[in-house]
Amino acid sequence: MPKVTEYQPGMACWLDLASPDIEASKRFYRELFGWSSYTITQDAFADYEVFTLGGADGPTTSGLHMLADETQPPSWTVYFRVVDVEETGRAVTAAGGRELVMPMLGMHLGRVAMYSDLEGADFAVWQPFGDEGMEIPREPTSMCWVELASRDIHGARRFYGDVFGWRTVDREYYSAAPYTEWRIDGEQVGGGMAFMDERWPPHWNAHWTPYFWVTDCDATVWKAAELGARVVIPPTDIRPGRFATIIDPIGARLAMITPDPSAEI
Structure with a gap:
């Protein structure tokens, strides 16, 4: 690799x-x-x-x-x-x-x-000064995507556009609502969506979640559960692949996805 x-x-x-x-x-x-x-x-x-x-x-x-x-x-x-x-x-x-x-x-x-x-x-x-960051992004068991859960995705689009120069592309990854994909010079950065509706506690902030590429979403999620993680969203099919979110044993949120080979991620 x-x-x-x-x-x-x-x-x-x-x-x-x-x-x-x-x-x-x-x-x-x-x-x-x-x-x-x-x-x-x-x-x-x-x-x-x-x-x-x-x-x-x-x-x-x-x-x-x-x-x-x-x-x-x-x-x-x-x-x-x-x-x-x-x-x-x-x-x-x-x-x-x-x-x-x-x-x-x-x-x-x-x-x-x-x-x-x-x-x-x-x-x-x-x-x-030298090392730019992770040496293997978008590879199995490394980070492949970042996603913002928001209440005001339009405000987020303006904010990150002003700060980083990101441009937006509208996607239909989920049936519930439109999905924002951020790009810079045509290259994918990550995504965001107004996930946080009235069902979310008002004191919960918007947040970024890293996605890790796994070769078998179901097997990895159940292994995580055996190791003490809590499954928040069980393995679910979406357009880019099969994904899930968990809370690890110390309380940190992360997501995993097995990409669809025909999808862009």
Whole structure:
């Protein structure tokens, strides 16, 4: 599998998991996806775990770190590639978003910051010095898609267009409502939909969910359940393939999909 060494600005380039129990998270994802990992030791911050495929020296898939504090919920955070973190931050605040973590060094590897959109969906941005991000996106057991669950998808379309220059394409992936696909220079970035209707608790923020490519959605979901995950949406057929969403044993949300070979993802 060829490694990805460069990401276009605006593309999802990395993701990491904030966990209250590093060892439990490592066990779960190693068992579920066959990942390995290695540890980056930092003087000023807590250690950072890097998940890989095919052994510790294999291509990188994602990261893992401890929760910042007890008020932070366990979650996967999606990172988008940018040219200039500070410039992106100004675009976020001008569009009505909020700064959550001010621009800072991400170890010796680049600059990072975290923001939230108009509805409180958080995301991170990455300005690399060298390594651009995950080395095998859109491959089995790696991230292949990112999706925004929103109450106001029209507001989200304006916000992310202003911040990242994304353009929208309307899709019909679900029968319930239109689906927004985001692109930059014709390349797919991710999608979004007004999933969050009156049935959702009002205190739940909009959120980004990473999708992981699996070769057998049903088998992977039931394995996840055996390992302690909670199934939120059981394996279901949609136009791009067969997907499901789960909450992992420490409380982080993720989705899995077995793509339809004839579908674009």
